[in-house]
Amino acid sequence: MPLLPAHVRAVLWMVLGCVAFSGLWVMIRLASEELHPFAIVVWRNFIGLLWLMPMLLTTPGLLKIERLPGHVRRATSGVVATFATFYAVANAPLANVLSINYTAPLFATVAAALFLGERIRWIRGAALAIGFAGMLLVLRPGTTDMSPGLWAALVSALATAYSYIAIKALTGVDDVRAVTAWSFILTTPVSMVLAIPFWSWPSANLWPILIALGACAAAGQLALSRAFALADASAVLPYDFVRFGIITAAGILLFGERYDLLTLLGGAIILASSIALALRERALARK
DSSP states (O other): OOSSOHHHHHHHHHHHHHHHHHHHHHHHHHHTTTSOHHHHHHHHHHHHHHHHHHHHHTSTTOSOGGGHHHHHHHHHHHHHHHHHHHHHHHHSOHHHHHHHHTTHHHHHHHHHHHHSOOOOOHHHHHHHHHHHHHHHHHHOBTTBOOOHHHHHHHHHHHHHHHHHHHHHTTTTTSOHHHHHHHHHHHHHHHHHHHTGGGOOOOOGGGHHHHHHHHHHHHHHHHHHHHHHHHSOHHHHGGGGHHHHHHHHHHHHHHHOOOOOHHHHHHHHHHHHHHHHHHHHHHHHHHO
């Protein structure tokens, strides 16, 4: 029997994932001082896959070809989301990028209504309205410049929203380790091709950062998959505030970024609305 209940282990995996992804973003920003963000994506995928190889070699039969189409759909949006996220992290304030990234569940809810026929009742509608109001607080159109990095963050949120819909087809069907492994296997060769125009080789001093970057990416993906496999999203999403706190602190302490109260408030509102949507999904599922 496990030493800890499933819901407790889910929370611990979620917190570990938040720490790993926070470390990933810090490594992206550090590596971007020398490499183009698109070249960093290649090393993220390749080194992350190397970190996963011991698991793949010691778990025969983990990867099942018959489930490949579902993984391809997820990987397609994953490539777009990863390239856009890396560019945004390298070129925009970290807390702003993360706040926009939190809108992905909101966009996914709208997409599910448009393409899957899901109904948006007043509770969902209110959560969506509040979430998008939070995004307006972060972006403040007309008063702040929409830099290429912030536009990339929006593209990342939209692509991640599509990934959420694709993942629904895989939930409960495939091993969470296989979901993580396929994402690295499928995106690595594609990212290599897309990054050719921006390619440059890293210096010797950058290798420790790239190795840590790949480790954080692999650990974060595995931890997040474990968390969602052990508990409902509504049970673990509140702990994503850990990531918001770490990344905001990293932006301030490591990179000298400064945030106003409206930006931080907007990010908190967006995350809160995403949690409200997750709670509503659980309530509907129970009914």
